[in-house]
Amino acid sequence: MTTGNFFAIGEQKAFVAFSHGRFDKMEKYTPQEIEKKWQKVWEDEAVYKTERDDSRKKYYALEMFPYPSGNLHMGHVRNYSIGDVVARFKTMQGYNVLHPMGFDAFGMPAENAAIEHGIHPAKWTKDNIANMTAQQKGMGLSYDWDREAITCNPDYYKWTQWLFELVYKKGLAYKKAATVNWCDKCGTVLANEQVVDGKCWRCDSPVVKKDLAQWFFKITDYADRLLKDLSLLKGWPERVKTMQENWIGKSAGLEFSMEIPELGESVAVYTTRPDTAFGITFLALAAEHPLVEKICAKSDKADEIKAFCEKVRQTSDIERTAGDADKEGVFTGLYCINPFNGNKAQIWVTNYVLAEYGTGAVMGVPSGDQRDWLFAKKYGIDIILTLQPKGAKLKLADMTAAYVEKDGELVNSGRFTGMEMHAAMDAIMDEAEAKGFGKRRINYRLRDWLISRQRYWGAPIPIIYCDKCGEVLVPEEELPVKLPEDVKFESGAKSPLATSKEFVECRCPKCGGAARRETDTMDTFICSSWYYLRYTDPKNDSAPFAKGDVNYWAPVDQYIGGIEHAILHLLYSRFVTKVLKDEGLVDFAEPFTNLLTQGMVIKDGAKMSKSKGNVVSPEEIIGKFGADTARLFILFAAPVERDLEWSDEGVEGSFRFLSRVWRILDIKADAINSGNDAYDAATLTADEKKLRGQLHRTIKKVTVDIGERFMFNTAISSCMELVNHLYTFQDKELNPDLARETAKNLLLMLAPFAPHITEELWSKFFVGSVHKQSWPKCDEAATVENEIEIVVQVNGKVRDKLVIAADADKTAQEEAALALPKIKELTAGKTVVKVIVVPKKLVNIAVK
RNA sequence: GCGGACGUGGCGGAAUUGGCAGACGCGCCGGAUUUAGGAUCCGGUGUCUUACGACGUAUGGGUUCAAGCCCCUUCGUCCGCACCA
Numbered sequence: 011m012t013t014g015n016f017f018a019i020g021e022q023k024a025f026v027a028f029s030h031g032r033f034d035k036m037e038k039y040t041p042q043e044i045e046k047k048w049q050k051v052w053e054d055e056a057v058y059k060t061e062r063d064d065s066r067k068k069y070y071a072l073e074m075f076p077y078p079s080g081n082l083h084m085g086h087v088r089n090y091s092i093g094d095v096v097a098r099f100k101t102m103q104g105y106n107v108l109h110p111m112g113f114d115a116f117g118m119p120a121e122n123a124a125i126e127h128g129i130h131p132a133k134w135t136k137d138n139i140a141n142m143t144a145q146q147k148g149m150g151l152s153y154d155w156d157r158e159a160i161t162c163n164p165d166y167y168k169w170t171q172w173l174f175e176l177v178y179k180k181g182l183a184y185k186k187a188a189t190v191n192w193c194d195k196c197g198t199v200l201a202n203e204q205v206v207d208g209k210c211w212r213c214d215s216p217v218v219k220k221d222l223a224q225w226f227f228k229i230t231d232y233a234d235r236l237l238k239d240l241s242l243l244k245g246w247p248e249r250v251k252t253m254q255e256n257w258i259g260k261s262a263g264l265e266f267s268m269e270i271p272e273l274g275e276s277v278a279v280y281t282t283r284p285d286t287a288f289g290i291t292f293l294a295l296a297a298e299h300p301l302v303e304k305i306c307a308k309s310d311k312a313d314e315i316k317a318f319c320e321k322v323r324q325t326s327d328i329e330r331t332a333g334d335a336d337k338e339g340v341f342t343g344l345y346c347i348n349p350f351n352g353n354k355a356q357i358w359v360t361n362y363v364l365a366e367y368g369t370g371a372v373m374g375v376p377s378g379d380q381r382d383w384l385f386a387k388k389y390g391i392d393i394i395l396t397l398q399p400k401g402a403k404l405k406l407a408d409m410t411a412a413y414v415e416k417d418g419e420l421v422n423s424g425r426f427t428g429m430e431m432h433a434a435m436d437a438i439m440d441e442a443e444a445k446g447f448g449k450r451r452i453n454y455r456l457r458d459w460l461i462s463r464q465r466y467w468g469a470p471i472p473i474i475y476c477d478k479c480g481e482v483l484v485p486e487e488e489l490p491v492k493l494p495e496d497v498k499f500e501s502g503a504k505s506p507l508a509t510s511k512e513f514v515e516c517r518c519p520k521c522g523g524a525a526r527r528e529t530d531t532m533d534t535f536i537c538s539s540w541y542y543l544r545y546t547d548p549k550n551d552s553a554p555f556a557k558g559d560v561n562y563w564a565p566v567d568q569y570i571g572g573i574e575h576a577i578l579h580l581l582y583s584r585f586v587t588k589v590l591k592d593e594g595l596v597d598f599a600e601p602f603t604n605l606l607t608q609g610m611v612i613k614d615g616a617k618m619s620k621s622k623g624n625v626v627s628p629e630e631i632i633g634k635f636g637a638d639t640a641r642l643f644i645l646f647a648a649p650v651e652r653d654l655e656w657s658d659e660g661v662e663g664s665f666r667f668l669s670r671v672w673r674i675l676d677i678k679a680d681a682i683n684s685g686n687d688a689y690d691a692a693t694l695t696a697d698e699k700k701l702r703g704q705l706h707r708t709i710k711k712v713t714v715d716i717g718e719r720f721m722f723n724t725a726i727s728s729c730m731e732l733v734n735h736l737y738t739f740q741d742k743e744l745n746p747d748l749a750r751e752t753a754k755n756l757l758l759m760l761a762p763f764a765p766h767i768t769e770e771l772w773s774k775f776f777v778g779s780v781h782k783q784s785w786p787k788c789d790e791a792a793t794v795e796n797e798i799e800i801v802v803q804v805n806g807k808v809r810d811k812l813v814i815a816a817d818a819d820k821t822a823q824e825e826a827a828l829a830l831p832k833i834k835e836l837t838a839g840k841t842v843v844k845v846i847v848v849p850k851k852l853v854n855i856a857v858k
Numbered sequence: 859g860c861g862g863a864c865g866u867g868g869c870g871g872a873a874u875u876g877g878c879a880g881a882c883g884c885g886c887c888g889g890a891u892u893u894a895g896g897a898u899c900c901g902g903u904g905u906c907u908u909a910c911g912a913c914g915u916a917u918g919g920g921u922u923c924a925a926g927c928c929c930c931u932u933c934g935u936c937c938g939c940a941c942c943a
Contacts, residue, residue, distance in 0.1 A: 249862070249938075256861085256939050263943080281943060294943085335941070367942045374943095381941055455942055573937085646883070647870060653936095655870060659884050667883080673898085714874080724872065727882035734882090740899080801878050806924045808878055846923050852877055856923045 039672040041636025045766040049150055057779060060108050060154040062562050069105035070563050071097040072542055072602075074571030074579070075112045075159075078138040079119065082145045084611035084618060084644070084656065085572065087628045091641040092608060092650050092722070093570045094151045098762035099716050101152070102785035108563050109152055110545040112159035113139050116167075116534045118196055118212065121467040121506075124499045131467040135162055145629060149637045150765045152781070157548045161537035166544065167469040168490035169554035170537050174472060175483050177589060182228040183461075185481070189298070189365075190460055191327075192220040199224060201460040201533060203257070203578050208328035211578070216326055225471060225530065226458040229585050233258055233454040235599075236584055245604030247651075250576045257577050259455025264439045265369065266448030268293060268346040270301075270357070272308055277301055277346060280368035280453060284442070285435040286378035288423035289396035290348045291386065292356040294339065294372045297322035298365035305357065309343045315359055322361045330361070337362045337385045348373075349447045350438070351424055356391060368453055376412065383412035396423050397431060459582065461533045466497055466506040468531030476518035476525040485519050491527070505529040538579055539586040542566055542601060554595075561597045569602040576607070606720060609653040611644070618656070626656055638764035639665040645722040645763055667730055668767050671760070674736050675771055678749045682775050685750030691792065698745050699792075701735055705752050706792040708732045712759045713788065722763070729759055750775070755786045801852040802827045804836050812853075820847045827853035 052058065062068075073093035076086055097109035113135075120131035139160065146153070159166055177183045191200040193210040199222065204211045229236075237258045240251045263282035270277060277293065295302060297319040306312040318340045329335065339360035346355050355374070362381055363372050376386035376393040386393055398404040399418045420426050426434045442448025462471065470491045472484035484491055494513035497506040507513055507529035518525040540554070546563040547555040565587075580602070587601040610617055613624040631640045643664035648654040675682065691702060708728045715725035736752060753775060761768040761780045772780035800812040800823060810832045814823060824847045827833060833855065840857040847853050 252862070253938060259939095259942065261942075279943085283943075330941085337941075362941050362943095364942065372943045379943070381943075453942080576938085643883095649871085652864095652871095657870065657884070660870070663883050669898095711874095719874070721872095721874085723870095724874095724882080727872075730882055737899080799878090803878085803924075806877095806922095811878080844923055846877090848877055848924095852924090854877080854923050 037676070039669050039767070041638060041668075041766065042633075044770045045148070045150060045636055045638070048766045048769045049147060052150075052779075052781075053147075055779075057781060058109070058152045058154050059156065060106070060110075062559055063106050064562060066106040067104070068108065068563055069097075069100040069568075070108045070566045071100065071568050072108075072110070072545075072566045072570070074569070074575065075114050075538070075541060076142065077117055077119075078113045078115050078135055078142055080138040080141055082142055082149075082628050084626060084628055085608075087149065087640060088608055088611055088644050088650075088654065089570060089572070090146065090149060090151050091644050092606065093568075094149075094641070094765075095645065095716065095722060095762040096568050096570070097152050098765065098781060099785065101781070102758070102761070102783060103717070104784065108157075108545065109154065110157040110159070110548075111146065111151070111153040111155070112157075112541060112545070113142075113161065114534065114538050114541070115139065115160050115162035116468045116531075116537055118465065118467070121465055121499060124466075130495075132162070135467075148629075148632055149641065152765070157545050159541050159544045159548050161469075161534070161541065162467070164490045164492055165551065167537065169544065170469045170532065170540070171472040171484070171489050171491060172486065172554060173536065173540060173586070174469075174532065175486065175489075176593060177227055178473075178483060180589065180593070182231060182589065183225060184228065185223055185225050187221065187223045188226075188460075189219050189221050190224055191217045192222075193217055196465075198464045199460055199462060201535070202457045203459075203581065204535075205327070208326060208330075216328060218326065219323070224460055225462040225528075227461050227585075229459045229582075230454060230456055232585050232588055233260070233456045234452075235588055236456075236581065239584070239588075239600055242600055243603075243605070246602075247605065247607055250573070250580065250605060250607060253576045254581055257456060257581065261453045261455075263451060263453065264442055264448050265451040266349060266442050268349060268355070268373075270344060270346045272344050273301075273304055275301070275304070277371050278369040279371045279373045280451065281373055283375070283378060283435075284438045284448075285420065285426075285431050286375045286396050287348065287350045287373065287438055288420075288426070289375040289377045289394045290350075290353065290355050290373045291376060291392040291394060292358050292374035292382075293346050294358050294360045294363045294374050294382070294385070296363040296365035296370040297359055297361065299359075299363075299370045301371070302359055305342050305344055305359075311340065311343050314340055315342060318359060318361075325361070335362075337381060337388065339385065339389065341389070349442070349445070358385075358389075358391075360385065366457065367455065377406070377409075378412055378414065380412045380414055394422055396420055400430075459533075459585075461536060462530040463533055464505045465531055466493065466499060468534055469537060470507065470513075470531050471528045473528040474516055474518060474525045475528065476521060476523060478523055479518055479520040479525075482518060482520050482525070488519070505531065507531065535579060535582050536586075539582040540590075542569075542583070543590075543596070557595065560595075564596065565598045565600060566602045568604045568606065570606045570608060572610075573607040580605070606650060608650050609648065611654050611656055613656040615655070626658075631661060635661060635665045636668075636766070638668055638767050642668065642726065642763050646726045647723070649723055650720055667733070668764060670733055670737070671756070672767065672771065674733060674740065675753055675775075677740055678736075678744060678753070679774070681744050681746040681749035682753045683746075683750075685746035685748070687750065687754075689747035689751075691748075694745055694748060697738075697742075698748050701739070701744075701752065702748055702792050703795060704732055704735050705755060706788045706790075709755060709759065709786045710788040710793065713785065716762070725759075726763060729756065732756060758783055758786045798850055800827065800850070802830060802833055803852060803854040804833065805856055806854060809833060809836055816850065820849055823847055823849065824853055827855070 071093055073089045097107050101107045115135050120135045123129050123134045124131045191205050193200055193215060195213045195215040196210060205217050208217055210217055237260055240254060261282050263280055264284040265278055265280045267276040267278050302319060306315055339358040342357045344357045346357055348355055374382045376382045377395045378397055393406055395404055395406050397413055397418045397420055418431050420429050420434045426437060439450055472491045474482045474484060476482055494510035496510050498509040499506050514526050516525050516527050543555050543560055543564055547559040550556060583601050588599055590596045591599050616622055618625045643661045646664060647660055711728045712725045715721040757768045757772050757780055768780050795816050797813050798816045800814055801808055802810045802812055810830050812826055814826050824845055837857050842855060842857050844856040
């Protein structure tokens with residue numbers, strides 16, 4: 011028998027001659043041997059190699075590439091199993107499918123390994139990638155490995171640096187001194203998106219504030235488009251879109267200025283409730299507001315103010331954002347003027363106004379804002395009522411909270427008194443604009459993306475500092491700026507790159523004078539914000555990708571990954587795609603047309619983790635049962651979007667099912683082999699027709715379940731039902747033609763789930779690779795049943811059943827139901843009020 | 859506090875459009891086979907009831923000939939947002 015290719019027909023016959031007969035003569039299902047064999051064949055024969063073909067319809071299936079931690083975990087197995095089903099199914103449906111894999115290979119753990127064990131990050135990463143790739147290959151995934159992208163390779167990060175330069179040239183990258191999020195444990199800064207509940211997203215340790223000069227990407231310039239285009243993403247979960255919407259946090263309001271006579275200056279405030287402006291009794295400043303210093307120069311309370319600000323600055327984000335954090339402040343002794351009515355308002359420095367949002371100064375309206383209410387009550391600040399429900403009278407003395415409804419009528423508001431709230435809002439903004447002290451303004455919660463990292467294992471920022479020329483981009487032809495080898499891996503406020511003399515010292519590209527390189531590296535989220543584009547043209551060394559390739563393959567038709575990236579990676583990728591679109595480098599504005607967020611794999615009700623000791627290793631499971639069983643179980647045990655409870659018994663069940671498939675095809679091997687591919691189904695017995703009917707109903711269901719509903723669990727369960735049905739023929743004659751038809755279609759349907767066993771069985775009976783076949787078609791005629799069972803209800807309760815010709819009309823169905831002895835008995839002596847007939851389903855008789 | 863998702867046997871889950879609730883799998887019980895065990899094959903398995911039958915999809919109500927599905931109420935679980943002015 012030849013290896014490295016599929017069996018020829020003669021050889022199949024030889025196999026069958028050997029295998030027919032009773033159980034004890036059978037060849038056992040040994041996944042370990044079969045899987046290795048076919049993985050080698052697929053690789054040798056380049057079965058999953060993909061090429062662009064403009065005459066064919068493409069489909070791009072993608073799973074989020076992993077960080078090379080060293081080992082696959084069950085979450086990866088689930089992710090890749092889902093993606094592989096999609097890719098194989100679409101291939102069988104005739105699409106030209108792109109299904110690539112790679113590694114998000116820059117990042118902290120590699121560097122920590124260097125610090126702790128003295129292994130170079132590059133070596134650590136390379137070894138881990140080798141190990142994980144072997145595990146991925148052991149799963150039998152249909153990747154085109156020739157397209158692999160590894161972000162830490164110079165031929166990849168060259169283009170990450172190129173992307174930085176593009177963003178820079180568009181004026182969307184800038185360096186500025188700012189108060190930034192700092193994670194002590196990681197020894198680096200973090201973008202806002204990477205701080206979760208005041209803690210580092212990666213290591214969970216508290217984030218502190220630090221003043222540093224850092225590089226930013228102006229993602230805020232794209233805030234509105236990132237928000238608006240969410241509506242284009244029909245194939246995204248609503249949940250993810252809502253999260254992005256919240257994150258962007260658009261609000262519309264008025265920015266206006268208030269004079270501070272004692273300083274001869276004015277202060278800008280932003281509000282979404284200009285309708286309440288006549289109720290201003292104080293001004294609340296953030297402790298970090300620039301005006302605070304000037305106030306201190308004038309105020310006799312300078313010491314008290316300074317002490318308060320210091321205290322606020324010391325407070326961590328976790329404490330500051332705690333829901334019940336106390337509102338505190340100090341009165342500065344100074345006043346500002348409400349431009350709407352000329353009233354004086356006390357200026358307070360507070361702990362509840364955010365410096366980063368709006369203008370860092372807020373008008374205090376105790377009657378219309380709960381926070382201001384609490385603050386005013388605490389410090390005895392005046393309260394003026396300006397809004398009340400229509401037709402009702404509010405009395406300040408009776409109120410226990412601010413009136414915050416966006417509904418009602420204005421009071422105590424000068425010429426606006428009596429106006430409906432929304433009309434007043436517009437009128438007040440009109441007045442502010444007309445008089446020139448205010449302007450309508452849109453505000454976003456989204457901040458610019460902080461992209462510098464004080465770490466070694468990342469793509470160096472391609473910037474050179476020259477004393478004469480200032481900040482200069484490294485010329486494109488000199489990219490990549492490679493990572494130096496002679497560094498000291500120590501965590502601290504400075505990047506390890508700063509310890510490499512060879513790296514830091516350079517010539518200015520403009521004037522040729524002595525200059526220094528930027529020593530920060532880029533956030534790894536930049537590397538992963540464009541990798542899906544690189545797959546379309548992974549070996550290109552003159553551009554990140556060719557336009558023809560990227561526009562043929564991308565955008566990604568189906569993206570699959572965890573919900574944890576709902577904001578981070580998915581927001582950054584959308585931003586980068588839009589920048590590239592504006593630059594004319596890609597033709598699409600959104601990178602991922604459809605998004606599937608898979609659920610977690612849990613055990614004993616909790617996420618698998620080393621500390622809980624509930625980790626199940628994929629390697630172990632695959633070693634014991636084979637990859638097909640592991641894949642099948644993980645797809646069968648729960649719908650893809652829901653969390654999946656791991657069950658060792660369930661895995662055995664999946665193995666049992668595959669063994670049953672193996673066995674029944676072996677039992678029927680003679681029939682399958684002697685059957686014809688084309689035959690007249692009319693000659694089948696009644697039992698056989700039933701089997702054939704189920705076969706084609708199964709094809710129909712599986713096609714819909716995989717292709718339209720992503721219900722892989724029910725697709726598999728209907729295949730199980732079909733196999734159960736086939737077993738009713740195990741000791742009975744089965745028409746060879748039908749046996750062949752059933753085996754063929756069953757293998758085709760199972761091929762995306764269990765690629766190895768189906769390939770092995772296919773090779774015993776059919777020619778070529780099962781993975782190169784077309785997806786089966788349902789013969790509608792076969793699914794039609796001659797007789798159907800009808801449910802007969804009396805007053806909505808099932809009382810009997812009725813078998814009737816499938817083409818019986820409504821009247822015949824009703825008559826047959828009423829003629830049933832049991833129904834006659836139940837309706838005797840009662841009045842039939844109504845008879846509802848649902849054709850081919852049920853008859854319901856309402857009686858009194 | 860606000861927004862969203864979810865709640866079905868002992869367990870994972872199914873029911874796609876308002877039409878037999880519990881498909882399929884696990885577990886459990888029984889039978890066949892076997893020297894035995896295991897494996898395998900077959901059958902059973904929501905609850906109560908001797909049976910007839912009654913009850914049953916978190917809770918209480920409503921719409922309907924008919925509700926797991928639609929409407930309202932309450933409870934619970936999970937997720938997101940939360941001093942964003």
